[in-house]
Amino acid sequence: MSNKVRLCPVADVKEGEPVGVFLEHFPALAVYYVSGDIYVTDNMCTHGNAMLTDGYQDGGIIECPFHGGSFDIVTGAAKAFPCQVPIKTYTVAIDEGWVWIDKP
Ligand code: FES
Numbered sequence: 001m002s003n004k005v006r007l008c009p010v011a012d013v014k015e016g017e018p019v020g021v022f023l024e025h026f027p028a029l030a031v032y033y034v035s036g037d038i039y040v041t042d043n044m045c046t047h048g049n050a051m052l053t054d055g056y057q058d059g060g061i062i063e064c065p066f067h068g069g070s071f072d073i074v075t076g077a078a079k080a081f082p083c084q085v086p087i088k089t090y091t092v093a094i095d096e097g098w099v100w101i102d103k104p
Contacts, residue, residue, distance in 0.1 A: 003102060003103055005100065007023075007100065007101060008031055009097055010038060010097050013033045016058075018052065020053040027042050027044060028044055029043055032073045034074065039092060040090040041087045041089050042087045045064045045069065045083065046078070046087055047064065047066070047067060047083045048066055048067065051065070052064060052071070055070075057073070061073065061079060068081075068082075071083060076089040
């Protein structure tokens with residue numbers, strides 16, 4: 001896993017309770033559990049200065065805490081106005097009970 005970076009234990013990520021991860025050399029990240037799978041996106045809303053982990057997760061949708069915009073957690077697509085720019089998503093690997101993504 002030398003080309004990967006470790007984010008958090010899988011067990012820490014519960015449906016509806018996304019976990020914020022803050023690492024050097026990375027933008028703030030959000031880790032989600034959706035229907036048995038783990039997903040990672042950038043944490044910062046593309047509309048403003050809000051952390052999506054402070055928002056509301058409804059299944060595969062994360063709603064921003066600020067203006068009611070939302071994103072598809074799996075694809076990163078903007079789903080509700082005023083969000084229009086997708087959030088970046090990351091390829092996730094699970095190893096030894098931890099969530100990993102590729103190094104930049
Ligand atoms: Fe997220 Fe405006 S900052 S919807």
